Structure formats: C-alpha cells, structure tokens
Amino acid sequence: MPAPLLVPALLAVAFLVLPLVGLVVRAPWSEIGPQLTRPGVGEALRLSLVSATLATLLSLLLGVPLAWVLARSRVRGRSLLRALVTVPLVLPPVVGGVALFLVLGRQGIVGRWLFEATGFSLPFTTAAVVVAETFVAMPFLVVSVEGALRAADARFEDAAATLGADRWTTFRRVTLPLVAPGVAAGAVLCWARALGEFGATITFAGNFPGTTQTMPLAVYLTLQRDPEAAIVLSLVLLAVSLATLLLLRGRWLVRGAAG
Amino acid sequence: MSLAAHVVARRGALGLDVELAVADGEVLGVLGPNGAGKSTLLRVLAGLLVPDGGRVVVDGDRVWDDVDLHVPAHQRSLGMVFQDHLLFPHLSVAENVAFGLRTRGVRRAEARAAAESWLDRVGLAGLGDSRPGQLSGGQAQRAALARALVGDPRLLLLDEPLSALDARTRLTVRAELHRHLAEYAGSAVLVTHDPVDAMALADRVLVVEDGAVVQAGPPAEVARRPRTDYVARLVGLVLLAGMGDGQQVRLDGGGVVAVAEDVAGPVFVAVRPESVALYLQRPVGSPRNVWPLRLATATPHGSVVRCDLTGEVPLTADVTATSFAELGLAPGAEVWAAVKASELTVYPR
Numbered sequence: 001m002p003a004p005l006l007v008p009a010l011l012a013v014a015f016l017v018l019p020l021v022g023l024v025v026r027a028p029w030s031e032i033g034p035q036l037t038r039p040g041v042g043e044a045l046r047l048s049l050v051s052a053t054l055a056t057l058l059s060l061l062l063g064v065p066l067a068w069v070l071a072r073s074r075v076r077g078r079s080l081l082r083a084l085v086t087v088p089l090v091l092p093p094v095v096g097g098v099a100l101f102l103v104l105g106r107q108g109i110v111g112r113w114l115f116e117a118t119g120f121s122l123p124f125t126t127a128a129v130v131v132a133e134t135f136v137a138m139p140f141l142v143v144s145v146e147g148a149l150r151a152a153d154a155r156f157e158d159a160a161a162t163l164g165a166d167r168w169t170t171f172r173r174v175t176l177p178l179v180a181p182g183v184a185a186g187a188v189l190c191w192a193r194a195l196g197e198f199g200a201t202i203t204f205a206g207n208f209p210g211t212t213q214t215m216p217l218a219v220y221l222t223l224q225r226d227p228e229a230a231i232v233l234s235l236v237l238l239a240v241s242l243a244t245l246l247l248l249r250g251r252w253l254v255r256g257a258a259g
Numbered sequence: 260m261s262l263a264a265h266v267v268a269r270r271g272a273l274g275l276d277v278e279l280a281v282a283d284g285e286v287l288g289v290l291g292p293n294g295a296g297k298s299t300l301l302r303v304l305a306g307l308l309v310p311d312g313g314r315v316v317v318d319g320d321r322v323w324d325d326v327d328l329h330v331p332a333h334q335r336s337l338g339m340v341f342q343d344h345l346l347f348p349h350l351s352v353a354e355n356v357a358f359g360l361r362t363r364g365v366r367r368a369e370a371r372a373a374a375e376s377w378l379d380r381v382g383l384a385g386l387g388d389s390r391p392g393q394l395s396g397g398q399a400q401r402a403a404l405a406r407a408l409v410g411d412p413r414l415l416l417l418d419e420p421l422s423a424l425d426a427r428t429r430l431t432v433r434a435e436l437h438r439h440l441a442e443y444a445g446s447a448v449l450v451t452h453d454p455v456d457a458m459a460l461a462d463r464v465l466v467v468e469d470g471a472v473v474q475a476g477p478p479a480e481v482a483r484r485p486r487t488d489y490v491a492r493l494v495g496l497v498l499l500a501g502m503g504d505g506q507q508v509r510l511d512g513g514g515v516v517a518v519a520e521d522v523a524g525p526v527f528v529a530v531r532p533e534s535v536a537l538y539l540q541r542p543v544g545s546p547r548n549v550w551p552l553r554l555a556t557a558t559p560h561g562s563v564v565r566c567d568l569t570g571e572v573p574l575t576a577d578v579t580a581t582s583f584a585e586l587g588l589a590p591g592a593e594v595w596a597a598v599k600a601s602e603l604t605v606y607p608r
Contacts (some may be wrong), residue, residue, distance in 0.1 A: 008390040155345055158307050161332035162416075163359035163406070170333075173358075177349040 020238065027235050028228050035232040040073035043210050044218040045236060051126065051214060052194035055133035056141075059190050063141040064183060068171065070142070071149035072157075082146075089139045096135055097203025104131065104204075128205035129212050141183075141190040148182020149175070188248050192241060261319060262414055266303045267312035268296075275299050275470040276313075281446035288478065289450045289462025292489060296470040297450040301416050304448060305333035305339055317413055317446075333362070335414070338407030340421040344399040346391035352402050353378065353387030359410045364603040377405040381435070397428035404439060415440075415447040421456055433459055454493040458482060466490050484606045485529060497575045499528040500608065508605065514571040517547035519600045525608035532565065534602035535576035537586060538595040549597045550574075554588050568596055 028035070033258070069217040070082050088096055104111040106121045115121050122128050152157060156178060161168040176183070198216040207221065215237050223230035262281040269275070275296040281287045291297050302308040304315060305325060310459030315324035323330045338359070346355045356374035361367070378387050381401040383394075391399055400420060407415060420436065421429045437460055440447055451457050457464050458478040465475040466481065466489070474486040485491035491498035501510035509515055516528055537541075542549060552570035559565075564583040566576045574596055578586070588594060 144397060153345075155341065156347060158302075158305075158332070159339070159345040159347075160358070160362075161307060162305055162335075162337060164333050164362040164410070165358075166331075166362075169362055173362075174347055177347075180349075195460045 011056075013204075023231065023234055023238065027231050029051075031228065032232055032235075035229050036236070038229070040209055040213075040218065041233065041236075044213055044215050044233075045240075047126070047210070047213065048195055048215040048237075049240070051129045051133055052137075052191050052197075054130045055137055055194040056187055056191040058130065058134045059138040059141045059194075060183070060187060063138045063190075064145055067142045067145035067149060068175070071146045072154070085142055086139050088136055089143070093136050093197065093199030094203050095130060097200035100128075100132060100135060100200065100204045104128075123204055124206040124208065124210050124212060126205075129201055129214060132200040132204045133197045136197050136200050137190045137193040140193050141186040144186030144189055145179065145183050148179040148186070150179045151182075161224070184248065188244065192244065195237070195241065262304070262315070262317055262448070263319075264315040265306060265313035266300055266310050266315065266324075268299055268308065268310045270296075270299050273299065273470050277467060277470070277472055278508045279448075279465055279472075281448060284444055285463065286440050286447040286449055286461045288457035288464040289448060289467055290452070290454060290457045290464055290481075290490075290493070291467035292452060295467045296582055297452075297467055298418060301339075301418050301448065301450050304414065305337060305416055305487075306330055306335045316511065336410070336412045337414040337416060338410065338412040338418040340400070340403050340407045340418065340420045342404040343423050344391070344396075346394075346399055346402055346406070348391055350382065350391075351387060352389050352391060352394065355391065355402060356387075356409055359406065361409065373409055374405070377409045379404070381405045381439070395428070396424050397432050400424060400432055401435065404436065408439065408443065411445075413445045415443060415445055416447070417449040418571065419435055419449065419451055420449070422451070422453060436460060454482070466472075483529070483604060484527070486527065486608075491529065497530040497532065497573070499530065499572065501526060501528065503605070506600075510572065512573070513526045514550070516572065516603065518603055518605045520605065522605050526605050527608055528608075529604040530574060530598060531602065532575040532577040533563070535574055535596055535598045537566065537576050537582075537588075538597065539586060541595050542597050547600055548603075549595060552594055553598050554590055554592045554594055556590060557583065557588065566594075568594070571597075574598075 056090070057070060066085065068077060075081070097181055101108065101123060103109050104122045106112065106115050111122060122131065152175065156174050157170050160174045165173065197214070198220065201212070202217055207213050207217050215233060219230050219233045219237065222233060261283055265278045267276050273294065273296050277296070277300055279287060289297050289300065293428050301310065303310045303324065310324055313324065314322065316322050322328055324333055328369050346352070347358070350358065353371060353374045356377055357370035360370035360373055376383055376386055381404055383398060383401055383405070386394065386398065391402070394402060421433055424432055433456065440460060449456070449460055461478055464478050464481045465472055466478065466487070468487060468489055474481055474490055479489060482494040485494055485496055485498055489499055499510050501508040501516065501518060503524055505521055505527045506519070507515050508522060508526055508528055518528065550570060550572050552568040552574065555567045555569045557564050557566045559580070560577065562581055563577040566578060566588070568574045570578060576596060
C-alpha cells in the first residue's frame with residue numbers, strides 16, 4: 001500500500017477511535033453503579049430512548065412516502081423538492097431549532113393558530129423534543145430509503161401491475177418488502193441521529209429535567225459541574241449506540257449495504 | 260377474446276406505428292431486431308405505457324386505449340411473462356402464482372388452491388413453498404407462465420420468454436409453452452428476436468423493423484418468402500431484389516439471375532445458401548447462373564462453413580467442412596459460384 005494513502009488512513013482511524021478509547025479509559029468504573037442510580041439519569045435515558053423511537057416512527061410514517069414520491073413519481077420540480085427536504089442534513093441543528101420556534105412557537109405562524117384553537121403550546125414539551133429530533137433525523141431516513149428505491153428493480157412493479165395490483169397495493173406488497181433492508185438501515189441511522197440530537201432540541205424544547213432533558217443535554221450540563229458523572233452518562237450513550245448497531249448489523253445493515 | 264390495436268408511440272429516436280389484430284386462441288409472434296420497438300409495443304398493450312396515439316380494443320368493443328382513454332395495466336385482464344421471469348423474490352412460488360388472484364379479491368385458500376393446480380399443470384407440483392431463488396431458470400419461467408395464466412386473462416403477453424434460458428432448457432420449455440399456448444383460449448402476443456421461437460410458437464408472424472411492420476403472414480410463408488434483408492438473414496436466406504424479364508431477373512444492384520419460370524415486374528429472389536456451389540474453375544456443363552465472386556468471410560456454422568461472397572451478385576454459400584478444406588479458400592480468394600435456376604424462389608415485391 002502506498003504511504004501517501006496508508007499514513008492518512010491510519011491517522012484517520014486513530015482520530016476516530018482514540019476519543020472513544022479515552023472515554024473508556026477515563027471512566028470511573030468503580031462509581032458507575034452509584035452514578036447510574038442517581039436521580040435524573042434514568043429519567044433522561046428513558047426520555048431519550050422514547051423520544052428517539054417516536055421520532056423514528058414519525059419519520060417512517062412520513063419519510064417513506066416522501067422517499068417514494070422522490071424516487072418513483074413524475075412530479076414536476078422533483079429535484080428542487082429533494083434539495084429542500086435534505087436541507088436539514090446540512091443545516092446547523094441550532095438554526096433548525098430557531099426555525100421550528102418561529103413556525104411552531106406560541107407566536108409562530110402555525111403555532112399561534114394552534115394555540116388559539118386548542119390552548120396548546122408546543123415548545124418546551126416532550127412533544128417538542130420529538131418534533132425537533134424528527135426535523136433533524138428524518139432526512140437521513142428519506143435519503144436512505146430513496147436510494148434503496150432507486151436501486152430496486154422497478155420492473156417488479158410493472159409485473160405487479162400486470163397482475164392487477166394498483167400502485168398502493170404494489171407499494172405495500174412488492175416495493176416495500178423489496179426495499180425493507182434499506183428502510184431498516186435508514187431507520188437505524190435516523191434513530192441514532194435522533195438519540196444524539198442536541199442543538200435543535202435545546203433551542204426548541206429547552207432543558208427541563210423529566211420533560212425535555214434528553215441524555216445529550218444531561219451530559220453537556222453535567223460536564224460543567226461534575227465531569228465524572230458526565231463520563232458515565234457518555235458511556236451509557238455509547239453503549240446504547242453500540243448495542244443498537246451490533247443488534248441490527250447482523251440482521252439488516254449488512255444485507256442493506258449489499259443491496 | 261380478440262385484440263385489435265393500432266399503436267403509435269414515440270420513444271427517443273424510435274417512432275413506433277404498428278397495427279395488429281389477434282383472434283381468439285391465436286398466437287401472434289412479433290419478430291424484430293433489438294430496438295425495433297417490440298418491447299414498447301408490448302408495454303403499450305399491457306397498459307404500462309400510455310401510447311401517443313392509436314387504439315387498443317379487446318373483444319371488439321372494450322377499449323383499453325383511445326384518444327382520451329387509458330385503462331391502466333392493473334385494470335386490464337391480462338397476463339404477462341417477462342424475459343427474466345420477475346418472480347417476486349420475497350414471496351414463495353405459490354404466493355407468486357396466487358398474487359394476481361389475491362389482488363383481484365379471491366380468498367386466500369381459493370387462490371392458493373388455484374395456484375397449486377397451475378403449478379401442477381406446469382410441472383412444478385410440490386415446489387409451491389420454495390423461494391423463486393431456489394428454482395432453476397426453466398422452473399422459474401414455468402412458474403412465471405403459471406402466474407400469468409392463473410387468472411384466465413383475455414390477453415397473454417410474452418416478452419422474450421425463452422431468451423434467458425440455456426439452449427437445452429429452452430428446447431423443453433419451448434415445447435411446454437407450445438402446449439400451454441395451444442390450450443389457451445385468449446389472444447396471445449409473443450415478442451421475440453429469435454425466429455425459431457416465432458416459427459415454433461406463433462400462428463402468425465409480424466416482422467417489425469424501425470417501429471414499422473415490414474412483413475406479416477404465417478411463419479412458413481415468412482420463412483420461405485422474406486421481404487427484408489433482416490428477415491432473410493434470420494431465416495437463413497439471401498435476398499436479391501430485381502425486375503423480372505422473362506425467365507431472368509435483372510438485379511437492382513446489377514447482374515442477372517436466371518429463374519425457372521416467367522416473371523415480370525419487381526420481384527424478390529430468395530437463395531438458400533446450401534444451394535450455392537463453389538468452384539475454383541468455371542464449372543463445365545452449363546448451369547445458367549455462374550458468377551466469379553470473391554470470398555469475404557468464412558465462418559463455421561454447425562457442420563458447414565458459411566461463406567459470404569462479394570461481387571456482382573452478393574451471395575452466401577454453405578459448403579461442407581470437407582469441401583471447404585478441399586477448395587483451400589482463404590478470405591479474398593477468387594471463386595466461381597453457381598446455383599441452379601430451379602433452386603431459386605421468386606415472388607413479387
């Protein structure tokens with residue numbers, strides 16, 4: 001292997017792996033038990049898992065149909081639409097949070113109407129956490145599923161049509177099963193992104209323990225006053241992420257990557 | 260259950276304009292080179308592609324396509340067999356066959372029973388629970404045929420159904436397909452670029468080149484009297500065009516061919532390559548058709564060597580490998596070609 005490629009590659013590996021190693025090495029292993037049982041930790045973890053899962057479900061519900069429209073329909077301005085929906089991928093999450101606030105806040109364009117009609121204000125609620133995470137994470141799912149749809153042989157859909165299946169039946173019984181690995185891979189990416197969401201969440205949902213303080217927020221705030229505790233919380237997040245990856249890898253990700 | 264269609268469609272550089280009619284129980288073979296528009300034609304008949312013009316009418320009055328009407332594929336009573344079977348990989352073979360019945364509201368148990376019975380008919384009894392990936396190419400194509408026929412469609416469309424199969428499998432599947440087509444009561448359209456498939460399976464053949472019909476008729480007629488170079492080459496003949504003048508034909512490209520009967524007006528002369536004899540010297544005796552030609556290429560073709568000849572009358576000669584060796588010909592060699600007038604087929608253009 002040529003050195004100009006090998007050396008940077010090794011540096012890249014070190015750069016990506018060393019911080020994780022540092023986290024594991026510096027962890028106060030003897031104090032893990034007491035730290036984990038501290039009030040608030042379980043709450044933050046549960047809130048994180050629940051909101052990331054809800055955000056993923058919401059993304060599946062809305063994002064898979066959107067991916068289908070982008071990949072299969074002949075709508076005009078499809079490439080513009082694709083560019084628009086992938087903006088959150090490159091947008092700084094804090095900006096996303098501000099934007100959500102301006103639209104869905106009590107004084108927002110939609111939020112005011114919602115507040116007047118129902119008396120419900122979205123920001124600073126658990127629902128706002130889910131909305132913020134969905135905003136940031138759904139594009140990952142859309143991009144992944146659209147790629148899977150484009151890679152799938154559309155002639156199977158022709159075959160289904162000649163067998164009397166309308167487009168909705170074809171989607172449910174042929175297209176979706178064919179791209180299931182891609183959908184699963186996209187859902188995992190989406191879930192992981194939602195789990196780690198910080199900027200949009202703290203801007204739009206705030207940081208209230210028990211209702212909107214997710215693990216990343218808890219880690220950041222704990223780091224200010226109690227670094228040891230922050231390391232333990234980080235380890236928990238790391239363990240959850242790795243466990244998810246390992247759990248789904250054998251089942252979906254490898255197959256998804258292979259096609 | 261008859262089909263009458265006039266299909267006008269434009270796809271890139273191809274302008275398709277084809278009229279066809281298929282009676283009940285008839286199999287129409289659509290023969291043509293790649294890119295001639297055969298698949299476009301089939302996709303329009305299936306409803307997968309909206310034509311730019313024309314009409315597709317089934318059963319005399321049921322309009323599928325018209326100026327302002329397009330019945331989508333899933334509302335047409337049809338079955339389609341694709342070149343590479345396209346069985347759904349995530350369903351079992353029986354579920355694949357039952358698919359068309361299920362989408363049309365047949366109960367699960369009933370659909371399953373019908374699927375099993377069709378699998379039995381195509382010789383796949385007991386394989387219903389397999390996945391398509393576990394079937395051989397021939398088995399998969401049989402299953403695809405069962406899937407297309409299970410709903411008893413009015414129209415059966417076959418898109419190169421045998422061309423993905425290896426030579427041996429192709430023979431058996433072709434024979435079985437012939438049997439199923441004979442039993443099928445609706446109209447069938449078979450698209451192929453293989454003349455053997457068309458000759459073996461079709462009751463009538465439509466030759467399509469560059470989006471237009473260039474010849475139509477019973478397979479034997481098309482094989483004996485080709486009307487374009489493409490068809491002639493497919494059926495292994497050399498086609499010469501000229502003007503009849505008594506017992507000879509003055510070829511458009513120059514040269515004169517003696518024929519056995521009196522002819523007049525524009526005619527085709529079809530030459531079978533095996534009727535052309537090659538000599539190093541001008542042959543003695545007096546065959547009336549003798550030309551000094553030049554060997555362009557020689558390619559082994561089964562037990563014979565196919566010699567393409569250029570010169571005043573471009574011909575192809577099939578000579579046995581032994582005679583070819585005795586002649587000692589190399590490309591570029593001068594050679595005398597002779598063919599008896601009685602061996603030629605002459606018919607009006």
